[in-house]
Amino acid sequence: MYILGVPRYANTAPLYHFLDEGDGVAFRYGVPTELNRWLLEGTVDLSLVSSYFYLEHADQLRPLPDFSVADLGPVYSVNLFHHAPWHKLKNIALTTESATSVRLLQYLLEADGIQAQYTPAQGGLELLERFDAVLLIGDRAITTYYGLLSIIPESVHQVPNQIEGIRITDLSMKWFERTRLPFVFGVWATRHNAPPPPEIVRRLRAARSLGLGNLAAVAGTEAQRLGVPERLMQHYLWNFRYHLEAPDRLGLATFAKAVGLPYPDDYWDV
Numbered sequence: 001m002y003i004l005g006v007p008r009y010a011n012t013a014p015l016y017h018f019l020d021e022g023d024g025v026a027f028r029y030g031v032p033t034e035l036n037r038w039l040l041e042g043t044v045d046l047s048l049v050s051s052y053f054y055l056e057h058a059d060q061l062r063p064l065p066d067f068s069v070a071d072l073g074p075v076y077s078v079n080l081f082h083h084a085p086w087h088k089l090k091n092i093a094l095t096t097e098s099a100t101s102v103r104l105l106q107y108l109l110e111a112d113g114i115q116a117q118y119t120p121a122q123g124g125l126e127l128l129e130r131f132d133a134v135l136l137i138g139d140r141a142i143t144t145y146y147g148l149l150s151i152i153p154e155s156v157h158q159v160p161n162q163i164e165g166i167r168i169t170d171l172s173m174k175w176f177e178r179t180r181l182p183f184v185f186g187v188w189a190t191r192h193n194a195p196p197p198p199e200i201v202r203r204l205r206a207a208r209s210l211g212l213g214n215l216a217a218v219a220g221t222e223a224q225r226l227g228v229p230e231r232l233m234q235h236y237l238w239n240f241r242y243h244l245e246a247p248d249r250l251g252l253a254t255f256a257k258a259v260g261l262p263y264p265d266d267y268w269d270v
């Protein structure tokens with residue numbers, strides 16, 4: 001049985017919604033930090049991994065050439081929630097689900113000359129009683145944001161970045177303001193010694209085509225699962241870049257350089 005590591009997030013549903021288990025393929029669900037670990041351990045064969053984790057373990061992992069969770073500008077689900085202004089942040093609670101966004105946050109703060117203390121913590125906005133800021137990603141970031149919004153704005157230019165004294169800083173937007181590049185949060189990888197079977201990659205690509213071609217159906221399912229309006233989920237999903245195209249690779253290379261890691265530029269030829 002070939003085991004696929006599947007994220008538990010709405011943001012990857014367009015890739016998996018139309019992918020069937022069976023015919024030699026089984027799913028194992030987890031959050032990015034779990035998937036990262038399982039891929040390295042060998043308990044999954046092909047998986048989404050955090051881009052930062054991939055860069056750190058490029059001696060052992062090689063990505064598919066054309067799969068990513070990336071975006072240009074806002075992502076809406078990698079959010080720092082905080083009361084104090086960005087430049088005053090000292091004491092930050094970090095999601096335990098993410099490798100990439102934790103490193104991205106640290107980079108962005110240090111680039112602005114801010115030295116903060118970081119504490120892994122589980123929870124949501126209640127952590128703001130003990131910390132200056134809390135970093136959330138994925139479904140939790142989306143539902144937390146939605147919980148603060150009293151209306152869904154008509155235009156993206158009306159999405160508030162401060163609600164009832166809580167500031168919402170979108171880390172991908174911050175990255176864009178600094179670099180003018182896309183940000184790659186996740187790639188799909190296998191271990192060096194285990195090339196991806198072409199038939200599986202073909203199935204993944206076919207599922208992605210169906211998912212993106214039928215995005216309203218995918219968004220409908222995910223909106224219901226998370227209890228958010230379909231219109232919000234549709235916009236959230238069509239904003240992603242799922243093909244690791246040249247601008248995304250440039251963004252990834254720039255992130256590697258920013259965090260002092262080599263960028264291998266080495267993908268499976270599949």
Ligand SMILES: C=C(O[C@@H]1C=C(C(=O)O)C=C[C@H]1O)C(=O)O
Binds near residue numbers: 012049077101141
């Ligand atoms: C954009 C997101 O991307 C996810 C974030 C990841 C990370 O930060 O390590 C890894 C994979 C992505 O699916 C998100 O969950 O909000």
